[in-house]
Amino acid sequence: MNSLEVKNLKVWDNLTGEVIIPNSSFHVKKGSCLAIVGESGSGKSLTCRAVMRLTKANIRQSGDILFDGVNLSELPEKEMRKRRGKQLCMILQNGMRAFDPSCVVGVHLKETLAGHFGWSRDEITAKMAKAMESVMLQDPIAVMNKYPHQLSGGMLQRVMIALAIVLEPDLVIADEPTTALDTISQYEIVEQLAQLRKRMGCSMIFISHDLGIVRKISDEVLVMKEGEVVERGSTAAIFSEARHEYTRYLVSSKLSLNHHFRNLMGGVSRAED
Numbered sequence: 001m002n003s004l005e006v007k008n009l010k011v012w013d014n015l016t017g018e019v020i021i022p023n024s025s026f027h028v029k030k031g032s033c034l035a036i037v038g039e040s041g042s043g044k045s046l047t048c049r050a051v052m053r054l055t056k057a058n059i060r061q062s063g064d065i066l067f068d069g070v071n072l073s074e075l076p077e078k079e080m081r082k083r084r085g086k087q088l089c090m091i092l093q094n095g096m097r098a099f100d101p102s103c104v105v106g107v108h109l110k111e112t113l114a115g116h117f118g119w120s121r122d123e124i125t126a127k128m129a130k131a132m133e134s135v136m137l138q139d140p141i142a143v144m145n146k147y148p149h150q151l152s153g154g155m156l157q158r159v160m161i162a163l164a165i166v167l168e169p170d171l172v173i174a175d176e177p178t179t180a181l182d183t184i185s186q187y188e189i190v191e192q193l194a195q196l197r198k199r200m201g202c203s204m205i206f207i208s209h210d211l212g213i214v215r216k217i218s219d220e221v222l223v224m225k226e227g228e229v230v231e232r233g234s235t236a237a238i239f240s241e242a243r244h245e246y247t248r249y250l251v252s253s254k255l256s257l258n259h260h261f262r263n264l265m266g267g268v269s270r271a272e273d
């Protein structure tokens, strides 16, 4: 059974008329993790923003986005807003962009949770504190009283994951959640995302340039090139018997990079291999 089914998604720039995603179709099975890979500019983020209906004003989209039997494309914005966060949750690459820089992160958390559930301040603080502790954020109250710029990228990612734990969405979209982090934080955030899935049984779309992480976290992989889906398969099949030349190129580039890295490090392989 599918959690999300995207049919004939077309995305274009209304100002220039440029078609960025001509016709994309894919699905995410309930409880599974679909990774979207492809070079920079291939349309990974735009695909996910189109699913959330959060594209910039100049961008237009058509096609069907079926989520739990409802076509999101046909929903009025008010209905869509109710689903964002509560049912479909996005964890962004840059935590700084996800939070309002002019207020402490607790304000954002309270607004989001009060808006969806109508909980009191105390209830929200208690639930968030518990979730923050579960993702290894020490002293949650102090964290909630900090401005985004006072927290590291890894801490902001954890706050977003903790928020997702409280929201309990059916689908989490993680758009390059580890790109801005150092290697140790990357590893920890991937672990937390894996835990999140395990705990909540949610489905996940995971966008990443890092095929090592993709191999670890995803069940299936979708390969995009210039706005088109060129290949899709189980993670094992994509890494061992990719059919499309471009996928083989992506996988072999990773292997040769690892080889180069091993040589540089005198035979020590990368932690995420």
Ligand SMILES: Nc1ncnc2c1ncn2[C@@H]1O[C@H](COP(=O)(O)OP(=O)(O)OP(=O)(O)O)[C@@H](O)[C@H]1O
Pocket (backbone or CB within 6 Å): 013, 020, 038, 039, 040, 041, 042, 043, 044, 045, 046, 047, 056, 058, 059
């Ligand atoms: N608001 C916009 N207006 C016009 N073009 C856009 C807009 N947003 C994205 N694009 C274009 O759409 C294409 C796909 O962008 P997208 O951000 O989805 O790529 P990506 O695969 O996620 O890349 P990266 O890995 O670098 O994040 C790019 O050519 C980009 O310039």
